[in-house]
Amino acid sequence: xxxxxxxxxxxxxxxxxxxxxxxxxxxxxxxxxxxxxxxxxxxxxxxxxxxxxxxxxxxxxxxxxxxxxxxxxxxxxxxxxxxxxxxxxxxxxxxxxxxxxxxxxxxxxxxxxxxxxxxxxxxxxxxxxxxxxxxxxxxxxxxxxxxxxxxxxxxxxxxxxxxxxxxxxxxxxxxxxxxxxxxxxxxxxxxxxxxxxxxxxxxxxxxxxxxxxxxxxxxxxxxxxxxxxxxxxxxxxxxxxxxxxxxxxxxxxxxxxxxxxxxxxxxxxxxxxxxxxxxxxxxxxxxxxxxxxxxxxxxxxxxxxxxxxxxxxxxxxxxxxxxxxxxxxxxxxxxxxxxxxxxxxxxxxxxxxxxxxxxxxxxxxxxxxxxxxxxxxxxxxxxxxxxxxxxxxxxxxxxxxxxxxxxxxxxxxxxxxxxxxxxxxxxxxxxxxxxxxxx
Numbered sequence: 513x514x515x516x517x518x519x520x521x522x523x524x525x526x527x528x529x530x531x532x533x534x535x536x537x538x539x540x541x542x543x544x545x546x547x548x549x550x551x552x553x554x555x556x557x558x559x560x561x562x563x564x565x566x567x568x569x570x571x572x573x574x575x576x577x578x579x580x581x582x583x584x585x586x587x588x589x590x591x592x593x594x595x596x597x598x599x600x601x602x603x604x605x606x607x608x609x610x611x612x613x614x615x616x617x618x619x620x621x622x623x624x625x626x627x628x629x630x631x632x633x634x635x636x637x638x639x640x641x642x643x644x645x646x647x648x649x650x651x652x653x654x655x656x657x658x659x660x661x662x663x664x665x666x667x668x669x670x671x672x673x674x675x676x677x678x679x680x681x682x683x684x685x686x687x688x689x690x691x692x693x694x695x696x697x698x699x700x701x702x703x704x705x706x707x708x709x710x711x712x713x714x715x716x717x718x719x720x721x722x723x724x725x726x727x728x729x730x731x732x733x734x735x736x737x738x739x740x741x742x743x744x745x746x747x748x749x750x751x752x753x754x755x756x757x758x759x760x761x762x763x764x765x766x767x768x769x770x771x772x773x774x775x776x777x778x779x780x781x782x783x784x785x786x787x788x789x790x791x792x793x794x795x796x797x798x799x800x801x802x803x804x805x806x807x808x809x810x811x812x813x814x815x816x817x818x819x820x821x822x823x824x825x826x827x828x829x830x831x832x833x834x835x836x837x838x839x840x841x842x843x844x845x846x847x848x849x850x851x852x853x854x855x856x857x858x859x860x861x862x863x864x865x866x867x868x869x870x871x872x873x874x875x876x877x878x879x880x881x882x883x884x885x886x887x888x889x890x891x892x893x894x895x896x897x898x899x900x901x902x903x904x905x906x907x908x909x910x911x912x913x914x915x916x917x918x919x920x921x922x923x924x925x926x927x928x929x930x931x932x933x934x935x936x937x938x939x940x941x942x943x944x945x946x947x948x949x950x951x
């Protein structure tokens with residue numbers, strides 16, 4: 513039996529502290545920003561604006577951004593960062609709850625991933641934020657207190673779910689598909705009910721995360737559709753019970769493979785799955801041009817009559833590493849032409865992703881993990897923190913659950929150079945783009 517008493521005690525204390533922080537929002541002015549933001553010279557700005565990009569048309573004319581357009585942020589790592597003694601500041605250099613910094617900058621939606629049981633038999637967290645239901649509740653309450661709506665991203669796994677792996681939760685292993693459907697429905701109803709009982713303003717729920725090739729240990733399309741049907745019906749039932757207007761989304765990636773994604777959406781519609789929207793991952797350095805993204809968004813709307821949003825995107829503001837653990841994007845060859853790895857380049861990329869998505873008819877964009885910054889600068893000293901609080905992408909405790917990936921490469925944050933706060937917790941000027949685009 514997993515040891516949970518210590519973990520719950522820590523979370524109870526954290527909840528009290530989070531509540532106190534939410535009341536004051538920001539601390540005293542005695543806490544000043546610890547590091548200067550990356551600067552772009554006038555020359556680099558001119559280069560970014562004048563260089564012909566292979567990912568955008570020349571002198572584009574964009575549609576106005578609607579006031580209800582989702583300017584979203586995945587902030588799933590914040591609680592683990594808090595435990596790791598990470599400090600965030602506002603633009604005045606004052607210590608501040610990052611949710612208020614995000615809201616003040618124009619973010620109106622927070623996305624939070626949820627894993628079923630990201631702990632080993634001794635209660636040691638797998639890392640990546642240790643994002644169980646309790647963590648989602650703590651984060652969701654803070655987001656709601658800051659005036660933002662919440663998107664719950666159910667992975668239906670005990671750890672990361674993406675095209676590389678879709679492991680079933682430990683408690684579901686060895687179960688039939690029908691049994692998994694019942695367990696998935698029960699988990700969804702219970703988790704969402706707990707969140708809504710806590711007053712979290714849930715506006716959207718993802719049933720699965722990047723499920724192109726399976727979900728919860730199942731890869732046969734008929735079995736995956738059964739799981740999706742159970743999940744979507746569970747969300748709809750809770751939504752009706754609580755009289756909440758909750759949008760149901762299904763999330764795919766690899767949009768370069770247009771035919772594959774189109775066929776997946778076709779299967780959903782043909783099976784009469786009760787969902788509202790398709791979320792797409794769009795990372796410019798992996799997923800092709802803006803035109804490719806726009807054509808995928810338009811095709812889903814026209815062919816299948818479903819709303820579309822960008823569920824994940826990001827871009828680096830530097831190629832430097834902040835915590836001694838290698839970054840996912842770290843080489844100049846990974847960059848897009850016309851978008852240098854500077855704060856200005858990051859800001860331009862975010863603006864262009866949002867504007868092109870809006871032009872294609874998408875109703876929102878979520879930036880992925882803009883708050884996931886280093887817990888320190890030296891890998892040796894950081895390893896103990898990553899292991900203890902789960903603020904790295906994976907801990908060694910995850911090796912039995914995910915031996916082929918996390919068990920081999922566990923460690924720190926591979927995304928710190930794509931955050932919207934610098935390595936010391938100061939907000940970057942690129943964070944302001946979300947609010948500026950609606951003015």
